[in-house]
Amino acid sequence: DAGVIxxxxxxxxxxxxxxxxxxxxxxxxxxxxxYRQTMMRGLELLIYFNNNVPIxxxxxPEDRFSAKMPNASFSTLxxxxxxxxxxxxxxxxSSLWVGGQVQETQYFGPGTxxxxx
Amino acid sequence: xxxxxxxxxxxxxxxxxxxxLRCNYSSSYSPSLFWYVQHPNKGLQLLLKYTSAAxxxxxxNGFEAEFKKSETSxxxxxxxxxxxxxAEYFCVVGLSGTYKYIFxxxxxxxxxx
Numbered sequence: 342d343a344g345v346i347x348x349x350x351x352x353x354x355x356x357x358x359x360x361x362x363x364x365x366x367x368x369x370x371x372x373x374x375x376y377r378q379t380m381m382r383g384l385e386l387l388i389y390f391n392n393n394v395p396i397x398x399x400x401x402p403e404d405r406f407s408a409k410m411p412n413a414s415f416s417t418l419x420x421x422x423x424x425x426x427x428x429x430x431x432x433x434x435s436s437l438w439v440g441g442q443v444q445e446t447q448y449f450g451p452g453t454x455x456x457x458x
Numbered sequence: 459x460x461x462x463x464x465x466x467x468x469x470x471x472x473x474x475x476x477x478x479l480r481c482n483y484s485s486s487y488s489p490s491l492f493w494y495v496q497h498p499n500k501g502l503q504l505l506l507k508y509t510s511a512a513x514x515x516x517x518x519n520g521f522e523a524e525f526k527k528s529e530t531s532x533x534x535x536x537x538x539x540x541x542x543x544x545a546e547y548f549c550v551v552g553l554s555g556t557y558k559y560i561f562x563x564x565x566x567x568x569x570x571x
Binding site for chain 1: 489502507509548554555561
């Protein structure tokens with residue numbers, strides 16, 4: 342398996358522009374997470390999907406952020422308009438949630454390094 | 459409330475000496491516990507996972523961790539550090555019966571030649 346795939350790996354944009362980050366989870370996984378990593382705040386969960394449905398978006402910073410998962414093999418995170426404070430590394434992770442007491446392993450993508458000028 | 463504490467933000471060891479990265483957790487139920495490693499400009503890679511089977515868990519690259527319920531600890535160890543072990547390490551608690559994971563703040567391991 343190719344693992345979790347993210348694109349682009351690097352993105353440099355100017356303030357006010359729209360940014361779209363993409364993620365392809367591991368085939369067969371039913372849970373998808375978007376995280377943001379910064380030096381100041383560490384790893385923050387932005388949104389969690391289960392079976393393509395957003396379950397928890399309480400970590401999405403504000404209305405400028407939106408995420409979709411139109412099917413089991415693709416998700417996007419969009420920032421519109423982007424701001425310099427959005428500069429961070431954005432990770433996508435997937436897992437197989439079976440609803441038991443044991444947490445399943447999350448598998449992380451390589452991340453998208455976003456710089457907003 | 460559930461939480462995870464990595465007791466050291468930075469650890470330096472000499473190559474060939476033992477590594478100890480400390481992690482304490484707080485959880486109402488038997489948690490699942492993970493250690494991930496993140497090399498510079500890379501994603502997080504699973505080192506090992508505890509899920510209430512054996513308390514001593516062996517992972518990749520010679521790492522292991524011991525679950526001690528009485529101490530609420532899950533420290534990561536390696537007998538002999540290698541230069542390639544230099545990275546950031548995250549202790550993670552998975553909350554039983556939920557999709558939620560709590561990440562520690564990370565420990566940056568430096569390996570000196």
